[in-house]
Amino acid sequence: MTITRRNILKIGGAAAALPLLGSRAFAQTEPLKVGFVLIGTVNDNGWNFGHAEGAKYMKEMLGDAVAEPTIVENVPEGPDCERVLRELAQSGHKLIFATSFGYGDYVIKVAQQFPDVKFEHATGYQRSDNVATYNARFHEGRAVCGTIAGHLSQTGKAGYIGSFPIPEVVLGINSFVLAARKVNPDFEITPIYISTWNDPAKEADAARAMIDQGIDVIAQHTDGPAALQVAEERGIVGGFGQGADMSAFAPKAQLTSIIDHWGPHYQDAAEAVIAGTWETGDRWPGLKEGEVQIGPYNESIPADVVAAAEAIKNGQIDGSFNIFTGPINDHTGVERVPAGVTMTDGELLSMDWYVEGVNPPA
Template sequence: MKRRVLLATAALGLGLALPGAGMAQGLDKVKACFVYVGPIGDGGWTFQHHQGALDLVAEYGDKVEIAYQESVPEGADSERVITQFAMSGCDIVFTTSFGYMDPTNAVAANFPDVKFEHATGYKREAPNVSTYDARFYEGRAVMGTIAGRMTKSNKIGYIGSFPIPEVIQGINSSYIHAKKVNPDVTISVVWAYSWFDPAKEAEAAAALISQGVDVILQHTDSTAPLAEAAKTEGVIGFGQASDMAAFAPSPRVSSIIDNWGPYYIKRVGQLLDGTYEQGAAWEGISTGEVLIGEITEAVPAEVKAEAEALRDAIGAGTYHPFTGPLNKQDGTPWLAEGEVASDGDLAGMNFYVEGVDGDIPQ
């Protein structure tokens, strides 16, 4: 697994514009290239990034050309693809999976005139590398609230991809907010060790359902968990990364939607007008990068209202999903009453909060 994080350095530079990498003048036309970890038809993560690429074309017309490569494994294969894009006239290359971080930086050092944007990473080892991410944990707070209210067995399940901070944030946020509205709720985590593997994801969902879980959340890229949930009456789930509305009104009762289009439009627009600078973005509900999909009629009206109120409070900045008092899994204090987790703490999160069963794989 190539997507492991160096936790001690994960917190560096989040949300900051960095000096020294501006442009002297704009470009008449931009070739924007995308490296995808899954197929554009995965219905989730890669599908949504590709929708953002298509938004570029809709926004700028013949001022932008896009190219992309699907299903690129993390590691050496990605470095080869990124290099080919840099050599093929791409002005900007978006690498859209965490495991592309080191390959992106390695290639960028050899192509200083090309801009590189890495999704969900933190390393910017050359002045032509920027990073961007979304605060997925905000959306998972909303999903957790619905999950806690909707479960009848008091058992919710979570299908994780890899044990990195981004995923652990989501597990913790989901559990914290399910627990807030249902003190009896428990959460079980199954690791797929893949971003996109429909067979593994379906198997994980089936295993959870066999344990009595009736609400399934996921941080994997396919629609397979929803398809598996649909086989058992009373089991619900949520769209992940994209709306997955084909499974509405149930088992998909809502969704977290990653809305990358505005970011891609902004960054390519800055190349066109000459204002592009190296940066590190981490945006969420407040800026529309994380959207909450329609909450269907399968959810009681009062639960829908509660979830929407939470969404709006997060968006307004009046509530943070990681607000104390919160303890770590072993009972040691983490956040005091009213204390809010720092971005650095979240970016390096390597622990479960109190009440989550099981160990984080090493």
């Protein structure tokens, strides 16, 4: 697969070519070289921006112990990812973060060829001795957003712009509508999948189509602010930032945002590699740990709605509330989770069914 544009960035420095061969052998006395592979651009103001901010945080916290992080942008989920991962490993990077779901097979393949390099795959599920996975409990933030939508929507109908129908995205849709239906039992949500993580034109078109069909709240699991900008233009109730605060693009329409704070994990992983204590495993923190954060609430939201949203947020932090505690029916009305039973992490991570209130795409 070819790509139209790919940038290699050094945080705090100029763009540089990535050497393939001939790099000096890594030594304990040298700064750790850390690489990041992104599916989009650091300027997407969402998912990729969040990872770039995390890389910057890591560097600020560890100083000279790490080299300026290498960020490779616009790497598709295909064979080009394998090439980029291999180039990073060959050029002396001893810790490499692959930050998109579809990179998984390529991470595993390249990691087998470089057993002395540590790889971490965001939102992935495949692990080995030198491959770990990490994620964030985005669905906890969706429950906060769904609570707001349930209170504010005048039509009781929301739209959800999704990338791909993978468990992580389905999980977020379900969390959103379960929370909204605790406020308005008749609330409905309609997902549209655009088969990409970041395509402003597709995101905007999907938002327009949804609004034309009568929805007045938009949520998303895509990377940029295009849908929020359409919501701003059309004057609907609003929507929610994804991965970062997008209020600069839609100051009236963004009701709040789910902010990803990856920096502490990147710092911890780098420190572990430097100390020789890095181990494979899976990491899935959320609101409690601060990896998922809720951005400022729009000043137009009534105080009682903010209080309701804060109660859902704080309940998830202190463990008194879990949106996936039954009874929960699927979209056909069949009970999937009995009353009082809370779904396990394994069940959440493999979720491939919609809850009641979701209108599945055809």
